[in-house]
Amino acid sequence: MRTLDIKLFRDLVRLWAQALAIALVIAGGVSTVVLAVGSLRSLEETRIAYYERHQFADVFALVRRAPKTLLTQIAEIPGVAAVQGRIAKLALLDIPQFSEPATGLFISLPEDRQPALNRLYIRLGRMPEPGRGDEVVVTEGFAKAHAFRPGSHFAAILNGRKRDLVVVGIALSPEFIYAIGPGDRMPDERRFAIVWMSEKALASVYNLDGAFSSVILSLMRDASEGEVITRLDALLDRYGGQAAYGREDQTSHAFLEHGLDMLRNMSRTLPPIFLLVAAFLINVTLSRIVALEREQIGLLKALGYRNAAVAWHYIKFIVVIVTIGVVIGSAAGTWLGTFVTEMYGDFYRFPFRVFVQSSDVYVAAAALSLGAAIVGAVRALRDIVTLPPAVAMQPPAPPRFRRLLPANFAIRNVLSQPAVMMVRNISGHPIRAMFTIAGMSLATGILIASLFLNGTMEALIDVTYFLSDRQDATVSFVERRPLKAVNQIARLPGILAAEPFREVPVRIRNGNIDRRIMISGRPRDADLNRIIDTDLHPVVLPEAGLALSSWLVHILGTQVGDFVEIDLLEGRRRTVSLPVTALVEDYFGIQGMMHFDALARLMREAPAVNSVSVSLDANERDRFYDAIKSMPTVSGVALQRVSLANFRDALAVLVTTMANIYIGLAAVIAFGVVYNSARISLSERARELASLRVLGFTRGEVLRILLLELAVLTLLAQPPGWAIGYGLAWTLQTKMAGELMRTRLVVEHSTYVLASAMVIAAALFSALVVRRRINQLDLVTVLKTRD
Amino acid sequence: MADLVFSARALTKTYTSGETQVLALRALDLEIFAGEVVVLLGPSGSGKSTLLNIMGGLDHATSGQLFFRDQELTNLDDRGLTAYRRQHVGFVFQFYNLIPSLTAYENVALVTEISDHPMRPDEALALVGLEPRVHHFPAQLSGGEQQRVAIARAIAKRPDVLLCDEPTGALDSKTGIRVIEALLGINAQLGTTVLIITHNASIQDVADRVLFFADGQISRVHKNKARRTAAELVW
Numbered sequence A: 001m002r003t004l005d006i007k008l009f010r011d012l013v014r015l016w017a018q019a020l021a022i023a024l025v026i027a028g029g030v031s032t033v034v035l036a037v038g039s040l041r042s043l044e045e046t047r048i049a050y051y052e053r054h055q056f057a058d059v060f061a062l063v064r065r066a067p068k069t070l071l072t073q074i075a076e077i078p079g080v081a082a083v084q085g086r087i088a089k090l091a092l093l094d095i096p097q098f099s100e101p102a103t104g105l106f107i108s109l110p111e112d113r114q115p116a117l118n119r120l121y122i123r124l125g126r127m128p129e130p131g132r133g134d135e136v137v138v139t140e141g142f143a144k145a146h147a148f149r150p151g152s153h154f155a156a157i158l159n160g161r162k163r164d165l166v167v168v169g170i171a172l173s174p175e176f177i178y179a180i181g182p183g184d185r186m187p188d189e190r191r192f193a194i195v196w197m198s199e200k201a202l203a204s205v206y207n208l209d210g211a212f213s214s215v216i217l218s219l220m221r222d223a224s225e226g227e228v229i230t231r232l233d234a235l236l237d238r239y240g241g242q243a244a245y246g247r248e249d250q251t252s253h254a255f256l257e258h259g260l261d262m263l264r265n266m267s268r269t270l271p272p273i274f275l276l277v278a279a280f281l282i283n284v285t286l287s288r289i290v291a292l293e294r295e296q297i298g299l300l301k302a303l304g305y306r307n308a309a310v311a312w313h314y315i316k317f318i319v320v321i322v323t324i325g326v327v328i329g330s331a332a333g334t335w336l337g338t339f340v341t342e343m344y345g346d347f348y349r350f351p352f353r354v355f356v357q358s359s360d361v362y363v364a365a366a367a368l369s370l371g372a373a374i375v376g377a378v379r380a381l382r383d384i385v386t387l388p389p390a391v392a393m394q395p396p397a398p399p400r401f402r403r404l405l406p407a408n409f410a411i412r413n414v415l416s417q418p419a420v421m422m423v424r425n426i427s428g429h430p431i432r433a434m435f436t437i438a439g440m441s442l443a444t445g446i447l448i449a450s451l452f453l454n455g456t457m458e459a460l461i462d463v464t465y466f467l468s469d470r471q472d473a474t475v476s477f478v479e480r481r482p483l484k485a486v487n488q489i490a491r492l493p494g495i496l497a498a499e500p501f502r503e504v505p506v507r508i509r510n511g512n513i514d515r516r517i518m519i520s521g522r523p524r525d526a527d528l529n530r531i532i533d534t535d536l537h538p539v540v541l542p543e544a545g546l547a548l549s550s551w552l553v554h555i556l557g558t559q560v561g562d563f564v565e566i567d568l569l570e571g572r573r574r575t576v577s578l579p580v581t582a583l584v585e586d587y588f589g590i591q592g593m594m595h596f597d598a599l600a601r602l603m604r605e606a607p608a609v610n611s612v613s614v615s616l617d618a619n620e621r622d623r624f625y626d627a628i629k630s631m632p633t634v635s636g637v638a639l640q641r642v643s644l645a646n647f648r649d650a651l652a653v654l655v656t657t658m659a660n661i662y663i664g665l666a667a668v669i670a671f672g673v674v675y676n677s678a679r680i681s682l683s684e685r686a687r688e689l690a691s692l693r694v695l696g697f698t699r700g701e702v703l704r705i706l707l708l709e710l711a712v713l714t715l716l717a718q719p720p721g722w723a724i725g726y727g728l729a730w731t732l733q734t735k736m737a738g739e740l741m742r743t744r745l746v747v748e749h750s751t752y753v754l755a756s757a758m759v760i761a762a763a764l765f766s767a768l769v770v771r772r773r774i775n776q777l778d779l780v781t782v783l784k785t786r787d
Numbered sequence B: 001m002a003d004l005v006f007s008a009r010a011l012t013k014t015y016t017s018g019e020t021q022v023l024a025l026r027a028l029d030l031e032i033f034a035g036e037v038v039v040l041l042g043p044s045g046s047g048k049s050t051l052l053n054i055m056g057g058l059d060h061a062t063s064g065q066l067f068f069r070d071q072e073l074t075n076l077d078d079r080g081l082t083a084y085r086r087q088h089v090g091f092v093f094q095f096y097n098l099i100p101s102l103t104a105y106e107n108v109a110l111v112t113e114i115s116d117h118p119m120r121p122d123e124a125l126a127l128v129g130l131e132p133r134v135h136h137f138p139a140q141l142s143g144g145e146q147q148r149v150a151i152a153r154a155i156a157k158r159p160d161v162l163l164c165d166e167p168t169g170a171l172d173s174k175t176g177i178r179v180i181e182a183l184l185g186i187n188a189q190l191g192t193t194v195l196i197i198t199h200n201a202s203i204q205d206v207a208d209r210v211l212f213f214a215d216g217q218i219s220r221v222h223k224n225k226a227r228r229t230a231a232e233l234v235w
Ligand SMILES: Nc1ncnc2c1ncn2[C@@H]1O[C@H](COP(=O)(O)OP(=O)(O)O)[C@@H](O)[C@H]1O
Pocket: A391, B015, B016, B017, B022, B023, B024, B042, B043, B044, B045, B046, B047, B048, B049, B050, B051
């Protein structure tokens, strides 16, 4: 078989451009899968390792003040593995040369050692020394934002008294991978810090000697989280405990999980689609390429080669191309996977990264590509090999052309001769035309599915930041305050409008489905914190009843008019039943909203607020900041403008980069498909086109026939491509939607246009190549042999 | 009497394409003997190629019987026909049908690699006078040279029969004579039975027998008293 292998090698060299284009299609499919699965597994393993090495807790609770002796009782709850009591307090920071108000979450450290749970990863410096009440460790993001190093100073207003602090260490913690300040939606590393300091010092500032205000637990493997939480709540109740919660309601974990979930859903949706599309395309392409070898196959058979030997020769040809594709795809996928893992790892500030080698993915992707390619080739081979060699060596019988229009309708009067030939050729090979159209519409489709994400994110920003939450800032209080606190804030310099905002944690239930959410109370005519319904209109809150995130209503399986059960988790715990009165269009978290007064009545309390939404006069901003910094009751100020910028930064990492990678790979696949279509249809018709040249047609005329066909097929492929793209986008959007974040499916017109433009550009490039080939068309040889 | 190589009885071939049926061979009877040179003459479309293809195991007959020695070819399946072609038949096609990506040498090697007692490829090429062109690709060879490569490819396996479908059809007279010369040489040296389809009536003089085709049947058989050499042909 040596000589056949020489032929194989020479054929590969001769068809290098096409072979490379096919290999790139395969590479595009393989690399998306390798990239997606590789980065996802690496990040998941990194998180597991991080959590384990740093003893991340499973259950979290806050109390007003509980004696440390209670910790022994907590440790005795069945299923509890370890307990850590600590002090956790929010306080405003005063940072040199930084006018905006910043907040610190102060957390106590046991003297002289790491805490049992939620251990710190010290990046730089050291833990505070025992007895040094001014030494603190701060989170890395905050330190970097202010260029703090060990030895830097800043101040904090702790329990109403300003205190100078010195940074001795810079740390990371599994508890604060995502650290979100009070009232804020996004992490803001400049203005929110976790500050760890000596327990003794914090206890004496807050009069918490021998007591704790926060408790965290780790559970045994087989423990029931729900039961532990119930017992813990019972123990803490007397001490002003707020409802305990598990990891899924822990902000950092939940946001990280959501980030990974988006990655997970992107990975489970786009790459398999890419791979399947690539598989389909190489299947069709290789089937056509093998079909072109019909005469050579017939000749080999005539010379006495067995069917199996002939088939094996072509399968080897395909194996080589697929192998090239798989190697390029695996290499690119591994590289991109590492890049994405690093990017996410940097974004989350993971102290280390675990890179998982996913050999099963390489094998599966390679097997699928190879399988699809071989099936495609074998399909063509079976048809040809079963022909008697005498038949195979003749060119395939020309299709029987039909009249498309009534005989008396002279088509050539309407269309030019090349156009007639083009129409005849398409209608004479309907299956071939269909596959070409299918290939190109899939290319358009996957481009749309990767392009739409950016537009959808803009729509989300629009609704969230410009329709719904229109305040400039949110001032949060350390504890709930009476309603008159709103007036106090309203009188501060620069305040144009102020609205009260009350938030109560509840458990909402319908049947056996429940969720822990916040119900916010807002004034009826709220103008800053507006409520937007699913038609994107602002709604006025009814006097009674509950407006719920439409996503929550969907989860609970209720509808407007139904009653849901609410366990109030603050103040006097009671269970009440409330009607759902409106559906809210929101994209972050799930929540309930009520009329401000109705919520106060429900809580059986005098109207109170947790925060105030304000609109600001930009010129007075600094004076406002100064005023806020001197208010001990304020725990922090969230700035909408900064939040949006941070949101965009996060999107840039979590969505845009991934989307761009997918766009790139989709473009590679699209290009490979279109290029191969053009090249193969040139080969398939080389004999016919050469005959035309012999008959006196000019190169230009021959080219026009071929390109007209390519153009018509490309254009015909666009509308189905848009439909496929919308379908894929819908699937992706549906799969990516979750309780923490979701989007509204928006596929902009420009997305369709861009996707089609990319496919058409690929077609134009292919046309240029085809033109060069037509110019080289060897009239005599083409008429005799096929190549 | 020499050994019978081929014998056909009521061999029939019908082509069906769409609603139209073409009777390419009509109950044809035929006998070919070992070592013969036979020329098939007849108008285009009279069934010559069809017969040659079936004799070479490249196509199936519709009905009737065809024997190669004692073996009934019309009974063989695809596998059996492949083995038959591999062991016994050498083909020369009108349009050479060389593999463009292989050199002359390699095109011959393609066959010698799968034969039992082949010549060396360069030996076969020497027989057709192509030693200096061994490492050229088909595109670098003239039509006559390409056809001689095809003949070298056909003879290299030392076949029992050499089937040639218009081997000179695309060639000028001088080159045509060289090709015929090569075929007769094989017949003389190896005793190979040679069948040649041609349009060129002057070639009939080199044959032992001439079969005249008309309308899917052999209308007449002419036996030459003496064979001419290729050099004596008047084109
Ligand atoms: N594959 C085919 N399909 C249909 N008809 C065919 C096919 N091959 C040959 N024919 C018809 O069979 C008849 C004999 O053809 P052929 O044997 O090639 O003639 P010759 O070689 O004598 O010119 C012709 O009428 C031809 O049109």
